[in-house]
Amino acid sequence: MIFAGAEHIVSPLGNSAEENFAAIIAGKSGIRKIPCRAGGKEPELFNVAAVRNFGDFPLAQELKKSVTASLEKVDESSLISGKTLFLLSTTKGEITELVKPGVVQAKLDVLRNKVIRDLHWFHSSAVISNACISGLEALIVGHDLIQTGNFDHVVVAGGDMLSEFTLSGFKSFFAISPEPCKPFDKNRAGINLGEGVGTIILSRNEEIFASKPIVFCGGATANDANHISGPSRTGEGLYRAISRALTTCSVRREEIDFFSSHGTGTSYNDEMESIAFARCGMSEIPMNGLKGYFGHTLGAAGIIEAAVCMQSLRNQELIASTGFEEAGTSKPLNVLLSHRKTPFKVLMKTASGFGGSNAAAIFRTE
Amino acid sequence: MRLGITTYCSIGHLSVKVNRKVVFRAADGSEDLLKLIYNQLNPAYPKFFKMDDLCRLGFLGVEWIVKERPELSESEDDAIALVFQNEMSSLQSDSEHQLQLNKGVASPATFVYTLPNIVVGEIAIRNKWFGESAFFVGPKSDVAMLVDYTKSLILNRKAKIGIVGFIESFAGDHFLRLLVVEETNSGDEFNVVSLSKFIAE
Amino acid sequence: MENLIEKLKTEIVTQLNLEHIKPADIGTDDPLFGDGLGLDSIDALELIVLLDQNYGLSIDDPEKGRTIFKSVRTMAEYIQANK
Numbered sequence A: 001m002i003f004a005g006a007e008h009i010v011s012p013l014g015n016s017a018e019e020n021f022a023a024i025i026a027g028k029s030g031i032r033k034i035p036c037r038a039g040g041k042e043p044e045l046f047n048v049a050a051v052r053n054f055g056d057f058p059l060a061q062e063l064k065k066s067v068t069a070s071l072e073k074v075d076e077s078s079l080i081s082g083k084t085l086f087l088l089s090t091t092k093g094e095i096t097e098l099v100k101p102g103v104v105q106a107k108l109d110v111l112r113n114k115v116i117r118d119l120h121w122f123h124s125s126a127v128i129s130n131a132c133i134s135g136l137e138a139l140i141v142g143h144d145l146i147q148t149g150n151f152d153h154v155v156v157a158g159g160d161m162l163s164e165f166t167l168s169g170f171k172s173f174f175a176i177s178p179e180p181c182k183p184f185d186k187n188r189a190g191i192n193l194g195e196g197v198g199t200i201i202l203s204r205n206e207e208i209f210a211s212k213p214i215v216f217c218g219g220a221t222a223n224d225a226n227h228i229s230g231p232s233r234t235g236e237g238l239y240r241a242i243s244r245a246l247t248t249c250s251v252r253r254e255e256i257d258f259f260s261s262h263g264t265g266t267s268y269n270d271e272m273e274s275i276a277f278a279r280c281g282m283s284e285i286p287m288n289g290l291k292g293y294f295g296h297t298l299g300a301a302g303i304i305e306a307a308v309c310m311q312s313l314r315n316q317e318l319i320a321s322t323g324f325e326e327a328g329t330s331k332p333l334n335v336l337l338s339h340r341k342t343p344f345k346v347l348m349k350t351a352s353g354f355g356g357s358n359a360a361a362i363f364r365t366e
Numbered sequence B: 001m002r003l004g005i006t007t008y009c010s011i012g013h014l015s016v017k018v019n020r021k022v023v024f025r026a027a028d029g030s031e032d033l034l035k036l037i038y039n040q041l042n043p044a045y046p047k048f049f050k051m052d053d054l055c056r057l058g059f060l061g062v063e064w065i066v067k068e069r070p071e072l073s074e075s076e077d078d079a080i081a082l083v084f085q086n087e088m089s090s091l092q093s094d095s096e097h098q099l100q101l102n103k104g105v106a107s108p109a110t111f112v113y114t115l116p117n118i119v120v121g122e123i124a125i126r127n128k129w130f131g132e133s134a135f136f137v138g139p140k141s142d143v144a145m146l147v148d149y150t151k152s153l154i155l156n157r158k159a160k161i162g163i164v165g166f167i168e169s170f171a172g173d174h175f176l177r178l179l180v181v182e183e184t185n186s187g188d189e190f191n192v193v194s195l196s197k198f199i200a201e
Numbered sequence C: 001m002e003n004l005i006e007k008l009k010t011e012i013v014t015q016l017n018l019e020h021i022k023p024a025d026i027g028t029d030d031p032l033f034g035d036g037l038g039l040d041s042i043d044a045l046e047l048i049v050l051l052d053q054n055y056g057l058s059i060d061d062p063e064k065g066r067t068i069f070k071s072v073r074t075m076a077e078y079i080q081a082n083k
Helices: A017-025 A059-071 A076-081 A095-099 A108-115 A134-147 A164-172 A236-249 A267-279 A298-315 B033-041 B046-050 B053-068 B070-074 B091-102 B118-127 B144-155 B192-200 C002-015 C041-055 C062-068 C072-082
Strands: A003-010 A032-036 A044-048 A084-089 A124-128 A153-160 A196-203 A214-223 A258-261 A286-289 A346-353 A357-364 B003-012 B015-018 B021-025 B080-086 B133-137 B161-170 B173-183
Touching: A003 A017, A003 A059, A003 A214, A003 A298, A017 A298, A059 A108, A059 A153, A059 A196, A076 A153, A084 A108, A084 A134, A084 A298, A095 A164, A095 B091, A108 A124, A124 A134, A124 B144, A134 A153, A134 A196, A134 A214, A134 A298, A134 A346, A134 A357, A134 B144, A153 A298, A164 B091, A196 A298, A214 A236, A214 A298, A214 B118, A214 B133, A236 A267, A236 A346, A236 A357, A258 A267, A258 A298, A267 A346, A298 A346, A298 A357, B003 B053, B003 B144, B003 B192, B015 B053, B021 B033, B033 B053, B046 B118, B053 B070, B053 B091, B053 B118, B053 B161, B053 B173, B080 B118, B080 B144, B091 B161, B118 B133, B133 B144, B144 B161, B144 B173, B144 B192, B161 B192, B173 B192, C002 C041, C002 C072, C041 C062, C041 C072, C062 C072
Parallel strands: A084 A124, A084 A153, A258 A286, A258 A346, B080 B133, B080 B161
Antiparallel strands: A003 A196, A032 A044, A124 B133, A153 A196, A214 A357, A346 A357, B003 B015, B003 B173, B015 B021, B161 B173
């Protein structure tokens, strides 16, 4: 068995997984309307989830702090003496460096080295950049590499920052919602971008964790093979990722108590997900999308949202989706409308991204 | 479980080699190597011209592989895992987007290529492959992840075949080293030593 | 109008990287989307950028693009009507 624990989150909702979870329970959202640069001559107001102001998030520093905070929740000496991998998940890294001449400072490798500069004891480290599935993929890669005996422990951190680079790009796709996003809702109008970092530690050894960890079953990825930005009309990639995840984790679809989707709030993405979930026979299983709390945090999303899922399992409390008022997808979904304290065991997390990428992973209580 | 290398493909220095034999060489001083390779291969795939250089390079590498191994097109459509790495991510397209942004323009056709994994998408679309993929960002000198993860995908039966390697295109320099790996006792063994050696060739 | 139509055909080929197509090959009344040119959703967004950059016309709803970008002629008509 492989365990996940020591989860940590930095977002507008707080500086720990517990603080973020409490804020979610209290009904808070990290999304607010602030001036942002989006390619125009002047800043414009956008609904984003910014930790402070637009474009000033010190990504390297916050990743370092998050990794350090996570390490404090495990027996670090076990990680030091064992074979430990560090995985960084990010789509653009410190992309604001690109406004300066030369590209070297914007390299993702440079970011990785900054984050683990003082942690020489990592046996190896790597960066994963697979669009918005990066975070979930990093967890899956980490799991698989422990399972095949390559490593004993894997520290997985993910982060991305708000930037004019990214906001202008999504704006050119008309993907940005003027209002807080409404995943799966009839009147959904697009995404809100967000920023933040998250860390989760994986290990084959339950004993290293200060608090009882969650069981992480791993998962799978699959490609839509359809279009580089538009999701598959049949939800092919997500359907296959979920099916393959169930097989590889030896979990039956009937065992899933709850799932947390990608749910960006765009017309096409949410529709695709409803089709894929229906094909998997998951239309009745209670579910949510978490991007109404955090915005779309890109390379951090898989880690931050998985960490919330872990908190959800720890507290035995299902988290409601936000912004949902009226069903707006061709296939039905059982969108959870208010938080629910209830015993539950098995949770699936999914993600989808540009490039036709899709991922599904499964967490469970022991 | 032993993974053997069943096909090699390299692109760079004006040439394409498949299984270490030159299959195409452009004249010295040639510009736009990728278009020349496309014209030689002639896949009749106009989408190629919308791709950025990183995607064009990866696309062409796999086209040569499939030309050499047509049976790959007959495999189960999720049997093939695409596991790639490069050092510069999508910084070439990133720079183009930034340049346009400095002039107050944002082009969706440029922005969509500001992610390194789009090359996986283009290859998947062309070949109708619905399998696993991963994209690592790191230097040529450290390809352990490519080996470890590809092996684990095949060992865990999430894939039967891996197309794995380094795909880099930055500032007009193109560098591709791809291997086809599968469970077999023939061919060189797939490991960090053989992959690193091939990348250094 | 004819000058605008010819100009648009050249701009479309450039903006959309239609390498193997000559501007003269684009039929003025041919549907731009669908089988002919093989344009996709990103191309539709790029045409919005073209209208903005080259003609100063901004479109706030990509759905409007469906009627405007039906053919080169409908694009030209839109530009004439909104100059």
